[in-house]
Amino acid sequence: MKLFKSQIQDYEVVGMFNKITGEQVTTSRICHNVSKKEATQRMKSYVQTTYADTLDLHRPIKINVKASH
Numbered sequence: 001m002k003l004f005k006s007q008i009q010d011y012e013v014v015g016m017f018n019k020i021t022g023e024q025v026t027t028s029r030i031c032h033n034v035s036k037k038e039a040t041q042r043m044k045s046y047v048q049t050t051y052a053d054t055l056d057l058h059r060p061i062k063i064n065v066k067a068s069h
Contacts (some may be wrong), residue, residue, distance in 0.1 A: 010068040011039040015047045018056040024045070030068055039065050 014028045029046065031039040044065050048055065055061075 008035055009035055011065050012068045013037060013039050013043040014064045015043045016062040016064075017047055017051070018059040019054045020049070020056050021054070022056075036065050 009033050012028065013031055014026060016024065016026050020067055027047065029038065029043060031042055034042065040063050043065075044061055047061055
């Protein structure tokens with residue numbers, strides 16, 4: 001029996017991070033039919049693979065998730 005039901009829906013996800021040069025980058029995506037936790041994980045994975053060469057590893061990746069209307 002599952003105590004907590006994860007809400008499966010569409011989420012708008014915004015990732016904010018810094019490049020090695022110090023430039024702050026903001027990128028957004030829509031994740032369809034996923035839980036909030038999975039949307040966060042997908043954005044983090046997307047940022048790490050897409051910006052692997054320029055991502056500043058000493059600064060955190062900030063991710064905001066909100067339900068898409």
